[in-house]
Amino acid sequence: MEQKLIGWIEQHLKEHRFADDAPDSDLPPNVVLGVGDDGAILAARNLPQVLVADSIVDQVHFDLNVHDVSDIGHKAIAVNLSDVAAMGAVPESALVSLVLPRSFTFDKAQRLFSGITATADRFGAQVIGGDTCSHDGPLVINVSLTGRIPCDSNSPHGWRMAGARSGDLIVVSGPLGGSILGRHLKFEPRLQLASSLQKRIEIHAATDISDSLSTDLSHIIRKSNVGAELDCMKIPVSDAAHELSISSGETPLQHALHDGEDFELLLTMSESSFATLHDDPGFDNTLKAIGRVVDDHVGSILNAATFEKIVPSGYEHG
Amino acid sequence: MEQKLIGWIEQHLKEHRFADDAPDSDLPPNVVLGVGDDGAILAARNLPQVLVADSIVDQVHFDLNVHDVSDIGHKAIAVNLSDVAAMGAVPESALVSLVLPRSFTFDKAQRLFSGITATADRFGAQVIGGDTCSHDGPLVINVSLTGRIPCDSNSPHGWRMAGARSGDLIVVSGPLGGSILGRHLKFEPRLQLASSLQKRIEIHAATDISDSLSTDLSHIIRKSNVGAELDCMKIPVSDAAHELSISSGETPLQHALHDGEDFELLLTMSESSFATLHDDPGFDNTLKAIGRVVDDHVGSILNAATFEKIVPSGYEHG
Known part of the structure; x- marks a missing residue:
């Protein structure tokens, strides 16, 4: 299966014009050598x-018994694309390493890999290498991704x-909570938004919400040596957070604060930068x-209405 | 365990002066931002x-019941360093992703990671990022590595x-076969040799022997659209291949031809280039x-003495 899969992957990528024996002019301008050698080569x-x-792992980040393999492929690269967005960068090249269960069929492996490349293509990233093996254990997918900080950026050193x-405002890019109901597999990495922001304003701090709003915000304020006050009434709460709260015993707001894997951007910026964006309905x-x-209160997050501490918590993978 | 381990890793790397809050001057010149953010940043x-x-996986590439975890850490990065050597490049930055069994102790995780960084340091590579999680399955370690083709290279586009x-000579960098007896965990990636060769001569084709001499040579000749004739009497056979042949029912030469994971370089070069090197006892x-x-006989390997075909075979991982 391994050799057959590698052959198919090389063919599949060649059809996407990124293989090593395609004419040089067919390679994306930054890729000198694509998949099929000991390594890939990028131009200076x-x-x-x-x-x-x-890495994403069966029974930790997804459930192979329930989820579609092409959605799992999407997630494997999208979590990395979200990290690239959170650095204010544009994605370029991906290495994909698959550790497949022995029971995995060739068809499933193809659909998994196609899910990865479809999302890579859509966001302008090229799969240029990686490896594959099989074992008596769960599916593990590792993606490594390179990106570039654009030259016309307001933050040329990255976010x-x-x-x-x-004095910065704390800003999020969309409604939060309840992603376990499906969004964690289907989310769109916020690359286009990051790219638009890079051109318009200066972002002071950034991350993506992978652990939870409370946990990821605590990382920002700890590393920045500041505190934070949240106006909880203004936190956008997703429909999924409302739906989940019916069965979970938690409030929708608690889900928005403490659920992971929303993959929205969490940013800080000056009030005047935020005002600049108000002209633009987008x-x-x-x-x-x-x-x-x-x-x-350096390192702590307070509820601005009650002055009570919001204790960071979120899903710890493992 | 996950948060505790990440904290320790950040501290461990900071002591190696590659963490994000070390003064900029302490970072290696090409690393702008090290471990601890959504991603790392390398200078242009x-x-x-x-x-x-x-990726290397328990029960496929090593046995956690038998092998020392720091040796496993060495192997995880050394297989990648070997690939960088086989491209004629110098290693720079590593991303390390650990998928740990839930039973893994903190001490074991520390020794594993220290094994990785010790080998990285020794070969001039810096660990600058990655991730970690735990699951109900075997240990999986993925390493991604960047390297640069040196400016004084005779092959500025990489091997x-x-x-x-x-007409090229087929050249190997050391004795082959029987690596399963221990060498597959302890091998030294041939980076220094690759670097010396880059400065001295032009290499026409290169790979490292990960699958087997016969399999990896078949990749070279297939991709180069040529054939190969092997003088089997000249193939250097390791002591381990002799030892293994006592119990395996194979000859030492068969082990040298068809065993994997020796991680020696397999090169082709002109006869005159090879003669140039004869001045140098190294x-x-x-x-x-x-x-x-x-x-x-394009794509085939013949035994030069008998004109019989040598059929590529080697260990398929999985």
Whole structure:
């Protein structure tokens, strides 16, 4: 199965024109050598490069008995695309490593890989290498992804967690909570939004909400040496959070605060930057200011209405 | 365990001076942002970049019941370093993704990660990111590695499988076979040799022997559209191949031809290039010419003495 799959992958990527024996002119301009050798080669480029990597595992990040393999493929690369978006970068090249259960059929492996490349293509990333093996264990998919900080960026050194400043607004890119009901497999990485923001304003700190709003915000404020006050009434709560609250015993707001895998952007920016975006209905409908960065109670998140601490919690994978 | 381990990893890497809150001057010159954010950032560099990725899995590539975890860590990164050597490149930055069994202790995870960083350090690579999770399954380690083709290289576009020319000598960098007896965990990636060769001569085709001499040579000749004749008497046979042959029912030569995971370099070069190296006892003791590239029987490997076909076979992982 392994050799047969590698042969198919090489053919599949060649049809996408990224294989090593396609004419050079058919390769994307930054790829000198694609899949099929010991490694891939990228051309020298005079832009800072972002590198991210994430593994997803059956029964931890998805359930092979329930979820469609092409959706699982989408998730495997989308979690990495979301990290690239959270760095204010544009994705370029992906390495895909598959550890397949021995019972996996060739057809399933094809649909999994096609799910990965379809999403890669849609967001302008090229699969240029990786490896594959089979074992007596669960499906594990690792994707590593490179990206570039665009030259016309307002933050030419990339977005980081450590730059939040007192007075910044805390902004999220969409409704939160209840992603376990399906969104965690289907989410769209916020690359287009990140790219538009890079051109328009300066972002002081950024991450994507993978663990939970409370946990990921706590990373930003700890690394930036500041505190945060959340206006909980302004946190956009997803329909899924409402639906889940019926059975979970938690409020919809608790789901929005503490659920993981929404993969929305969590940003801090000056009030004047946020005001700039108000002219544009695209941003106004998407971005919600939910609180403020402060210079006291460093490392803690307070509910701005009650001054009670919001204790970070979220799903720990494993 | 996951959060505790990530904290320890960040601290461990900071002590190795590659963490994000170390002063900028303490970071290696090409690393702008190290571990601890959504991704790492590398500075723009005007050199072609090599990208490789490989996963190793318990009960496929090692046995956690038998092998030392720090040796397993060594292997996880060394298989990737070997790929970088086989591209004629110098390693730079590594992303490490760990999928740990739930029974894994914190101490074991520390020794595993330390095994990875010790080997990375020794070969000039920096661990700059990755991720970690736990599950009800076997240990899986994925490493992705970037490298650069040096500017003083005789092959500025990197070494590839596809460049073998009729008349080239086929050369290996050391004795082969029987690596299952221990060498597959302890091998030294041939980076120093690759780097010396890059400065001295032009290499026409290259790979590392991961599947087997016969299989990896068949990749070179297929991609180069040539044939090969092996002088089997000249193939360097390891002591381990002799030892294994006592119990296996195979000859030592069969082990040298068909065993995997020796991670020696397999190269083709002109006869005059090989002669150049004869002045230097360092190369003379290491590199052995074992056959010749020919322009007939394309895609096949013949025994030069008997003109019988040598059928590629090797260990298929999974």
